[in-house]
Amino acid sequence: MLDIADELNRWVEQGRDFAVATVVAVGGSAPRQPGAALAVDSEGTAIGSVSGGCVEGAVYELCQQALEDGETVMERFGYSDDDAFAVGLTCGGIIDILITPVRAGAPVRTVLAAALAAASSGEAAAVARITSGPAELVGRAVLVRASGESGEYEGGLGGHPELDRTAAGEARAMLDAGRTGVVEIGEDGSRCGQPISLLVESSVPPPRMIVFGAIDFASALVRIGKFLGYHVTVCDARPVFATPTRFPDADDIVVDWPHRYLERTETDGRTVLCVLTHDAKFDVPLLKYALRLPVAYVGAMGSRRTHEDRNKRLRDVGVTEIELARLRSPIGLDLGARTPEETALSIASEIVANRRGGSGVSLTGAHTPIHPDGTRRASGRIGSVA
Known part of the structure; x- marks a missing residue:
C-alpha cells in the first residue's frame, strides 16, 4: 500500500x-x-x-x-x-x-491515513495490519514511527492492548531493518485465543547511491540510479567537473576528496558506493575506508590491469583479503557494454542482482525461478472491519 x-x-x-x-x-x-x-x-x-x-x-x-x-x-x-x-x-x-x-468513519481509516501521510512526506514509519486471525480483527492496524519512543504506537487491533504492543514491537523491528513482509504471532503472543498474521509495511527514506568521479559514465549512472529509486549523490574533488550542469539529475553534488566526504556522510546497509574515478590517489584512500563500512555494495571501475594494481596498493595500506573480497571490480556485469549508458546498465544490473540475490545469468535455458518463492496463505471472506 x-x-x-x-x-x-x-x-x-x-x-x-x-x-x-x-x-x-x-x-x-x-x-x-x-x-x-x-x-x-x-x-x-x-x-x-x-x-x-x-x-x-x-x-x-x-x-x-x-x-x-x-x-x-x-x-x-x-x-x-x-x-x-x-x-x-x-x-x-x-x-x-x-x-x-x-x-x-471507519477506525482503520485514521491509522492508514496517518501511515500514508508519513510515507508521502518521507517520514520513516511502519504500519502493521492483521491479515489472518479472529475475523473481527482482520484488517485492524497499528502504526509506529521511527521518531517515536520505543513502545509508542497509533491505532489499535480491537481492544487487546497486549496484542497492540506485540504488533507494534514487530513493526518497529521491521522498520529498523527497512523491511516489508509477513510476521507470525503465536497463540501465546496474540492474547486473543489463536495465532495471527501481520503484514508489516515499512516506509523508509530512499536508499543512497554515492557515485565517486564526475565523468560521463557517472552521468548515465546517476540517471539510472534515480530510475531505480536511489537518492543519488555525486562526489568529486574537481569543481570544474562536479557541477549541476553536468549532473542535473543528481540529488546532491559534493566537491571534496572522496574519502573525506565518505568519512563524514551517513551510510547504512542499503547504501551503494560506485567508484568511477580509477585514479589511485582517489581510489586507494576511498576504498580503504569504504570496504570497512557495512554498506550493501562497493564497486570500482577500471580495467583488469587497473584492478590488479589497485588491489596491490590496497593490500599495501592494510586492506585485508576478506575486505578485498567485498569489492566488485571491474564494476558491473558482463553485458559487452561500450557506451556510458550501457555501462551504467551493467553497473545497475550488478547492484540489483546483489540486492535481490540474482545470478546475473540469462533466464533463457535456465532452470532457476524467475521470482523468489514466498509464504502462501489461505483465502476467503473474513468479516467486516469498516
Whole structure:
C-alpha cells in the first residue's frame, strides 16, 4: 500500500472513500511482492498494481464490492490448469491479496491515513495490519514511527492492548531493518485465543547511491540510479567537473576528496558506493575506508590491469583479503557494454542482482525461478472491519 502512498494520500486529503488491495503473500512465479497495492475509489478510478496484469480486473471488482459492503476480504489467485485464460496467474504463481475498504468513519481509516501521510512526506514509519486471525480483527492496524519512543504506537487491533504492543514491537523491528513482509504471532503472543498474521509495511527514506568521479559514465549512472529509486549523490574533488550542469539529475553534488566526504556522510546497509574515478590517489584512500563500512555494495571501475594494481596498493595500506573480497571490480556485469549508458546498465544490473540475490545469468535455458518463492496463505471472506 505504501508503494502508492503519494496518490492515496491525495485521495485522503480530498475526502475520497476507496478500497485498497494489498499483496500479502506470494508463492512461485508471482510478479509483485508483499506490500504492492492497487486501489479503487468510489468513482471507479484505479491506481497501482498487484500483478503483471493477470488478475487486475478481478481485484478491481473486489475493491468495488468492498467499498459497497464494507467488508475486508482475503482472496487467493493462482494458476488455472483448466483454462489458462481464466482469472489467475498464468505464469504459475500464487498471490494472496487483502482487500480493505477505507471509508469515512471507519477506525482503520485514521491509522492508514496517518501511515500514508508519513510515507508521502518521507517520514520513516511502519504500519502493521492483521491479515489472518479472529475475523473481527482482520484488517485492524497499528502504526509506529521511527521518531517515536520505543513502545509508542497509533491505532489499535480491537481492544487487546497486549496484542497492540506485540504488533507494534514487530513493526518497529521491521522498520529498523527497512523491511516489508509477513510476521507470525503465536497463540501465546496474540492474547486473543489463536495465532495471527501481520503484514508489516515499512516506509523508509530512499536508499543512497554515492557515485565517486564526475565523468560521463557517472552521468548515465546517476540517471539510472534515480530510475531505480536511489537518492543519488555525486562526489568529486574537481569543481570544474562536479557541477549541476553536468549532473542535473543528481540529488546532491559534493566537491571534496572522496574519502573525506565518505568519512563524514551517513551510510547504512542499503547504501551503494560506485567508484568511477580509477585514479589511485582517489581510489586507494576511498576504498580503504569504504570496504570497512557495512554498506550493501562497493564497486570500482577500471580495467583488469587497473584492478590488479589497485588491489596491490590496497593490500599495501592494510586492506585485508576478506575486505578485498567485498569489492566488485571491474564494476558491473558482463553485458559487452561500450557506451556510458550501457555501462551504467551493467553497473545497475550488478547492484540489483546483489540486492535481490540474482545470478546475473540469462533466464533463457535456465532452470532457476524467475521470482523468489514466498509464504502462501489461505483465502476467503473474513468479516467486516469498516
